[in-house]
Amino acid sequence: MDARLIVALSIVGVVVVYAVLSQYWTSRSTQWYASLPRPGWQPPDLVFALIWPLNFLLLAVSGWVMGYTQPRVASITFGVTLTGSVVFALSWAYLFYVPHRLGLATASLTTAAVLAWGLVSVAWVTVVWAGVMVLPYALWMTVASALSLSYARTVPEEMRQHRRARVR
Numbered sequence: 001m002d003a004r005l006i007v008a009l010s011i012v013g014v015v016v017v018y019a020v021l022s023q024y025w026t027s028r029s030t031q032w033y034a035s036l037p038r039p040g041w042q043p044p045d046l047v048f049a050l051i052w053p054l055n056f057l058l059l060a061v062s063g064w065v066m067g068y069t070q071p072r073v074a075s076i077t078f079g080v081t082l083t084g085s086v087v088f089a090l091s092w093a094y095l096f097y098v099p100h101r102l103g104l105a106t107a108s109l110t111t112a113a114v115l116a117w118g119l120v121s122v123a124w125v126t127v128v129w130a131g132v133m134v135l136p137y138a139l140w141m142t143v144a145s146a147l148s149l150s151y152a153r154t155v156p157e158e159m160r161q162h163r164r165a166r167v168r
Contacts, residue, residue: 004075008067011079015060018086022052025093033097036159039150043143055137062123062130074126081119088112089141092148100160102152109148113141 059082066078089112095105116138124131 003072004068007072007075007079008064011063011067011075011082012060014079014083014086015056015063018059018090019052019056021090022093025090025097028097029100032100032159036151036155039147039154042147042150051136051140055140058133059137062127062133065127065130066123070126074122078119078122081115081122085112085115085119085141088115096148096151102148102155102160106145106148106152109141110145113138113145116141 063078063082067075070078088108092105092109092112095101095108116134120131120134120138122131123134
């Protein structure tokens, strides 16, 4: 099998795993999440429902292009940066929704956002339109990091402890 095809399929595979696992983790505590005091500037649920499928699609398409058409260094750098962002984003989903470790979750999501901006720059220098396609993801991760920080600052400790005690 062609090495470029392997890299492209691997990148798309990371995006698919991201979509599946993020759905799994974020659906773990829906009642708990619904009970949280929401920041006044939080977008409506419909925005979340629209942006995530769009992000996954754009990441998959840009990842395929970067993995299949670009030189090895650029494609591997894109894949590794994306994988890092995905690992930290999934860590956020787990930390936020399962043990409710909101501070650690925010640090994890912020790291994912920084890596997302790195992803934009890696793509931008080789295929400008692929960099543009990754922009919504980086922007959304930045907004999500700020939103996570708002939750970390405003959710009372007793709302965090309740679930943490049951996880142990």
